[in-house]
Amino acid sequence: MAETAGHGGGHSPLAQFEIHQIVPIKIGGVDVSFTNSSLLMVIAVALATLFLMLGMRRGALVPGRWQSAAEVTYEFVAGLFRETVGQEGRRFFPFVFTLFLFILFGNMLGLMPYSFTFTSHIIVTFALAAVVFVGVTIVGFAKHGLRFFTFFVPPGAPILMWPLLIPIEVISYLSRPISLSVRLFANILAGHTLLKVIAGFVAVLGVAGVLPLAVVVALTGLEMLIAFLQAYVFAILTCLYLNDALHLH
Amino acid sequence: MSDEPDPSSQDDFDARLRAAQAKRPKRTEKSDRYARGGGLALAFRIGVELVSALIVGVGIGILLDRWLGTTPWMLLLFFVLGSAAGILNVFRAMGGYGYGAGYRRPDNEGDRAGRDRRHD
Numbered sequence: 001m002a003e004t005a006g007h008g009g010g011h012s013p014l015a016q017f018e019i020h021q022i023v024p025i026k027i028g029g030v031d032v033s034f035t036n037s038s039l040l041m042v043i044a045v046a047l048a049t050l051f052l053m054l055g056m057r058r059g060a061l062v063p064g065r066w067q068s069a070a071e072v073t074y075e076f077v078a079g080l081f082r083e084t085v086g087q088e089g090r091r092f093f094p095f096v097f098t099l100f101l102f103i104l105f106g107n108m109l110g111l112m113p114y115s116f117t118f119t120s121h122i123i124v125t126f127a128l129a130a131v132v133f134v135g136v137t138i139v140g141f142a143k144h145g146l147r148f149f150t151f152f153v154p155p156g157a158p159i160l161m162w163p164l165l166i167p168i169e170v171i172s173y174l175s176r177p178i179s180l181s182v183r184l185f186a187n188i189l190a191g192h193t194l195l196k197v198i199a200g201f202v203a204v205l206g207v208a209g210v211l212p213l214a215v216v217v218a219l220t221g222l223e224m225l226i227a228f229l230q231a232y233v234f235a236i237l238t239c240l241y242l243n244d245a246l247h248l249h
Numbered sequence: 250m251s252d253e254p255d256p257s258s259q260d261d262f263d264a265r266l267r268a269a270q271a272k273r274p275k276r277t278e279k280s281d282r283y284a285r286g287g288g289l290a291l292a293f294r295i296g297v298e299l300v301s302a303l304i305v306g307v308g309i310g311i312l313l314d315r316w317l318g319t320t321p322w323m324l325l326l327f328f329v330l331g332s333a334a335g336i337l338n339v340f341r342a343m344g345g346y347g348y349g350a351g352y353r354r355p356d357n358e359g360d361r362a363g364r365d366r367r368h369d
Binding site for chain 2: 167168169171172174175176178179182183186187229
């Protein structure tokens with residue numbers, strides 16, 4: 001019993017976050033193995049692609065169930081994008097839509113039993129947030145050139161205050177990728193840990209285990225909401241940052 | 250889908266297009282609250298906003314100290330600046346200013362149009 005627990009044999013609530021190598025690959029001393037995290041990412045991309053490709057295969061005027069689902073998803077993100085960024089950022093929409101679907105499928109797939117949630121690792125969410133951050137900054141510079149730096153000067157502030165206010169604004173700007181990644185990662189990590197901890201009570205309590213079982217059922221529903229909500233928040237924040245870069249203030 | 254007018258009549262297309270555009274949801278206080286989630290999510294968000302700016306501030310301070318050899322002065326300075334940036338983040342998130350930098354409320358279309366004109 002103790003041995004299996006020691007090997008993370010499903011007894012620790014944190015065992016679900018362990019990374020396993022599936023295909024060990026080493027390039028130039030760097031470990032780039034194909035892991036369970038990579039596998040789930042590939043599955044998420046494949047499922048998202050299948051969902052849209054098969055859903056829109058017929059492109060019927062009166063959509064069927066599957067096509068409706070694909071259209072509703074598209075409409076949802078398109079509406080979100082339209083009301084936060086507007087027309088001039090239109091060419092960045094595919095990026096936001098892809099990001100939303102990737103995170104949504106990652107979160108949802110993580111709720112399947114025996115699966116793995118790649119969004120529960122800070123390095124994954126931070127990489128996503130860093131791409132958004134660097135991309136948005138490049139867009140800002142491409143659109144406004146050096147005038148982008150006026151972004152950090154609060155309008156109407158006296159020049160005397162600038163040496164104090166500009167570092168604060170810059171720090172606030174630099175904190176974006178951190179808050180963006182930590183929010184997604186921590187929500188997913190906390191939710192999944194809580195699920196496992198409460199599920200652990202079910203077997204231990206015997207007949208009274210019905211109670212934690214009911215809680216787990218309710219929590220799974222809540223987790224689905226959070227899985228969706230966090231993908232939504234990530235997408236809407238990307239939109240808002242993009243809007244900032246396009247319009248400055 | 251079924252309550253829409255007959256799609257074959259093209260005459261009133263413009264009218265229907267205008268109606269559909271008017272129906273388009275505006276970014277409102279309500280949709281903001283939806284994005285914020287419940288009370289716990291709100292509290293969590295505030296915490297993340299506060300701490301992330303502090304992490305960046307302290308990180309910059311430590312790096313500058315290591316680079317300039319001024320331990321611990323830069324750390325102290327940027328700790329304070331990072332705290333201020335954290336409070337600024339919280340103020341923006343809660344004051345309805347959205348998550349962006351700047352002090353303009355992201356409310357309606359007219360505002361955005363005005364902002365575009367101002368920069369032209």
